[in-house]
Amino acid sequence: MSSRKGNLHVYNTLSGKKEIFEPINEGLVGLYVCGPTVYSNVHLGNCRSFISFDVVARYLRFIDYKVRYVRNITDVGHLVDDADQGEDKISKKARLEQLEPMEIVQEYTIDFHKVLEQFNNIPPNIEPTATGHIIEQIELVQRIIENGFAYETNGSVYFDVEKYNETHPYGELSGRKIEDLISNTRELDGQSEKHAPLDFALWKNASDEHLMKWPSPWGLGFPGWHVECSAMSTKYLGEQFDIHGGGMDLKFPHHECEIAQGTSASGLSPVKYWLHGNMLTLDGKKMSKSTGNSILPEELFSGDNTFMEKAFDPMVVRFFMMQAHYRSTLDFTSEALVAAEKGYNKLMEALSLLEKLEVSSESSLDVNELINSFYTAMDDDFNAPILVAHLFDAVKFINSINDKKATISKEDLFSLKAAMFGFVNIVLGIKNVESGSDNKLSPVMDLVLDLRQEARANKDWGTSDKIRNGLAAAGIVVKDSKEGSSWK
RNA sequence: GGUCUCUUGGCCGAGUGGCUAGGCAGUGGUCUGCAAAACCAUCUACGGCGGUUCGAAUCCGCCAGAGACCUCCA
Structure with missing residues (x-):
């Protein structure tokens, strides 16, 4: 399997094209992904x-790389919009609810972990x-100041973007030119402290009412918007690491600033491959909490929401997501979910058929x-939808074997089982949802189907259909075949 | 306003110069006591206009529409 390593290609936002994936240290991959801000439920x-x-x-590990996956929890709120007067998002909510900031952080961190576990995500x-x-963040800011790329004003520290741009291209990741950025800058709070409007905060002086603040060489304050990722990725993955991932909406300014911070601190561009996932849309628009255009996982799993006509299992949702490429937007509709659910069931059926x-x-x-x-498929920039298409080729083959219209050798069956399990369960992270086949129900069902079989043998279709319809009403589907009846 | 991206059949969604994407839905058939499932066959495409090319959904230009970023956001 390790021979597979050289084939992986990834789309690097930095170069704008697919590149062959070659880790900095052979066999090892450093992966950093921007995590959530835990001031509300993840949508x-x-x-x-x-x-x-x-x-x-999962795929990197599947092809035998040793991966260190780091994903942060942002528990210091970032600045909100102008209306909030630069108030910290987390402390704002804390005061609203009369809670300690860390209480909020705790609550939503737990929620975050719970939700991702339901989606069968492997923790970082x-x-x-x-x-x-x-x-670590203070030390990073100090290093940037020492290297001449930042300055202090009234207890706050700002990054000098124009200075940085003299030697490094600021905007290289998001394809922006500094002149365009300057001409488009809006008037924001705190701008008077900056030498130039484009400069961004590395450390912010905290006001008296600010709840989350720490002592620093520049007085009491809190870290700026982008330093945490730079500080923590450097600490755990080094000054230069392989993959940095995140949503498209973080490309600018967040990731652009990370590059600037990392480069100005160490002299090295911090990330070899920048990967960006695209947005999930609802009614064709970006799912976003602030616009109310969002749905919580819990609401989707329970069916308690205004967007979907029924409840969907986390595994169905995950499978649905796998049918779209991570760099494409994906539109969430009830109709599409229903279709995905059927496809998911078909795949799971074939998987269990593989055993027989x-x-x-x-x-x-x-x-x-x-x-x-x-x-x-997966080697081509993690093209899960193509993989799914091929998995359905396999499904067709498996069903045909079951119908005696195709054949498979013992060796091939062994390989196919391993591959199907590997790609569905290990790589895509999709598991079979157990449907009522618990210990107590099973013998009962055997008895019921036995009775029905007797009725069928006597051509007592009335009784036979009554049993089937009754079970169907209870959500149990009975399937008859030449070998007998089965249920799920 | 600036920068960028996208527009594929009833729905979702791959593909990026010639060769079936796939799933769901539909239609016809096989199987079945009838269903369901499965299998076989089959239908509905590449926003519009022009250009390059032997050949374009795929490259180029224009037009229309949608979206993202520019401000915390996965």
């Missing part, structure tokens, strides 16, 4: 991003918090070629 759009990068981490190896790395197939001396299809297509 589905946030989840998509974390699920996308979960698949990235390190999940550092911003408040736990204030010292009869083998032949030869295979009527090139199984190695089929399995190879799974790898090829």
Whole structure:
């Protein structure tokens, strides 16, 4: 499997094209993904991003890389819009609810973990918090000042963008030119402290009413908007690491600033491959909490929402997301979810059928070629939708074998089982939702189906159909085949 | 206003110069006591106009529409 490593190509936002993936240290991958700000429940759009990068981490490991996956928890609020007078988002909510800021942080961190677990995401190896790395952030700011790329004003420290731009291209990630940025700058609070409107805060002086603040060489304050990711990625992955992921909406200014901070601190561009996931849309518009155009995972799983006509299992939602490429927007509609649910069930059916197939001396299809297509799909910038398409090729093949219209050899069945399990469960992270087949129900069902079978043998269709319809009403589907009846 | 991206069949969604994407839905058939499932076959495409090319959904230009970023946001 390790021979697969050289084939992976990833789309690097920095270069604007697909590049062959070659880690800085052979066999090892440093992966950093921007985590959530824990001042409210994560919505589905946030989840998509974390699920996308979960698949990235999973596939890298699947092809035998040792991955250190770091994803931060932003528990220091970032500045909000002008109306909030630069007030910290987390402390604002804390005062509104008469709670300690860390109480809020705790509540939503737990929620975040719970939701991602429902989506079957694998936790990152390190999940550092911003408040736990204030010292590292201060040290980073100091280094940037020492290198001449930042200055202090009234207890706040700002990054000197124009100075940086003299030697490094500010805007290289998001494809912006500094002249355009300057001409488009809006008047924002605190601008009078800056030498130039484009400069951004590395450290902010805290007002008296500010709840979250720490001592620093520049007085009491709190870290600026972008330093935490730079400080923590450097600490755990080094001054230069392989992959940095995040949503498209973080490209500018957040990731642009991270590049500027990292480069001005160490002299090295911090990230080799920048990967950006696209937005989840609802009614064709970006899912966003602030516009009310969002849905919480819980609401989706319970069906308690105004957008969807029914409830959907987390695994169905995850499968739905896998049918779209991570760099494309994905529109969330009830109709599309229903379709995905059916496709998901079909895939799961085939997977369990794999355990019962009869083998032949030869295979009527090139199984190695089929399995190879799974790898090829994922090697092409984690193209999960293509992988899913090939998985359905396999589904068709499996069903045909079951119908005695195709054959598979013992060796090929072994390989196919391993590959299907590997790509569906391990790579895509999709597991089978157990449907009522618990210990107590099972013998009861055996008895019921046995009775029905007797009725059918007597051509007592009335009784037979009554049983089937009754079970259907209870959500249990009975399927008859030549070998007997089964249920789920 | 600036920068960028997108527009694929009933729905979702891949593909980026010639070769079936796939899922769901539809239609016809096989199987079945009838269903369901499955299998086989089949239908509905590349926003509009022009250009490059032997050939374009795919490259170029213009037009229309949508979206993202420019401000915390995955």
